[in-house]
Amino acid sequence: MTQAFSDDRGAPTALRMRVGARLRRYRLAQQVSREDAGWHIRASESKISRMELGRVPFKERDITDLLTFYGVEDDERQDLLTLVREANTPAWWQSLSDVVPPWFTSYLGLEQAASMIRTYDLHFVPALLQTPDYTRALLELSCSSSQEEIDRRVSLRQERQHVLRGTSPAVLWAAVDEAALHRQLGGPEVMRRQLEVLAEASRVPNIRLHIGSFRADALAMAGLPFTILRFAEPELPDMVYVEQPTGATYVDRPLDVEQYALAIDRACAAAAPPSRAASAVEAILRSHTPAQQQQLG
Template sequence: MSERRAAPTVLQISLGRRLRDLREVAGLSAAQAGERIRVAQSTVTRLEGARTSLNYTTVKALLELYGVTGSEARDFLTLVDKANESGWWQGYSDVLPGRFGVYVSLESAASQIRSYEPQVVPGLLQTPAYCEAVIRLGFPRESDESVRRRVALRLQRQNVLNRPDGAPFLWAVVDETAVRRPAGSRAVMAEQIERLMQTADLPNVALQVHPFAAGLHRGAFGPFTLFRFPIPDFPDIACVDSLRGTAYRDESAEVELYRSTFEHLMTGALARRRTKGFLEALRKEYLR
């Protein structure tokens, strides 16, 4: 029986999709595939949906059923072992909800991250003090130890931007509200603005502020992130936050809606050089 995971890795999601495609090409339903290899239909669908670890024996039986043999089967099974390796974030399972665990997995595997934040500075760009202020607001009943763990998780996520083996390109559009609304003291905000200016100088980071003067825009409904991956035929994924939680979308029409919205926001935001000048002026305001 396959084991549950705290959150799937992107490779696990990709292999699950591939299993589904192979089954459909073979002309079999999930129920028929399960019956042929003597497992429940739910086992097949859970494997395909990355809702459980990829059991080596079960995957091998499915590949044989679908007519996948030789080097193609061996390569697939090699990837199964790799996909089941635990991500670093699973060490924070005590403070990492399952749905957000998926987000961290996507973030860690992406080659490009496009993020829009209307209310707070993006997590990948937060200072420890700003991060703690945001977390204490969002989790007012958490113990100091739990807050410390949540801060540590967010700070470790930031390591992805400095990863030597292919750091992703981050393009962040931040509403002016996010940098003007204080989180903590004025000193905390001044430090946070300084961090934004420093991070914007990284070759793999583009930062734009969307000013009040630009007026109402299509991003007013809430924050979202678009992930792109260095995996052939793997779709972009949109992550959307709301009061109901985090939702993930990979349908082409929905992803295109968020992609076009992000381009709209980029057009209305200050250019990267003007953003840096805006942030420098704002930092001086906080230091007064």
């Protein structure tokens, strides 16, 4: 698990994406088509595409044959093969796979690989900024899992938050509606601690929090919660993740991604800027007097 939170966060998906991007660079440098590359390793053009996007595990033999075909030798060749072996190592979240929906496992890898995460949620504090007690209260409200399963899912969400720490953390842009910060999820004490953590997080350089006022309509117009992921490798397209109760949609078509980006841009423009996030959260904290907490609780 330590490797999962190294400088590149060690996520197998992140490593696969790096390998795939380099394979694409080597192929284009030699002016080789995906079809020809696929034929060389007895595979289809679509498999080469999936390999270059880092969406499938690698067979070392396939990589060796492609590197020979592309004329990659010596240290550069060995460096990439080392990355391939690391990328094929099981992800840290595999031990929790029994409590993770099938459609969510791909997102976990993409999130760990992202250099920028832009997220919008009208109803709740962003997952990457939630306290354990807030997450537990949310899960107890939204699912019928056993207490043990809920504990493991809480642990998973806390582990995910390492993506915002370390020597090369991702940048988080989050648009949150003010109503989510007034909602007493888990009770007054749970919410008070969550707001304290949120205020602290808003001062972290790589976390930019936009809080939408009750009076702003732009956040509500954005629709369902969604997340836009951007990656350090310029060859990799931005990805949008939209989750529903029984599944999820992954969007990477540029025109579609642009529409989601415009929606979150409008939401952020209508919200308070990150420089005012801490004071906005602290004002909500101050408004929660003991009398009000007792009444709301």
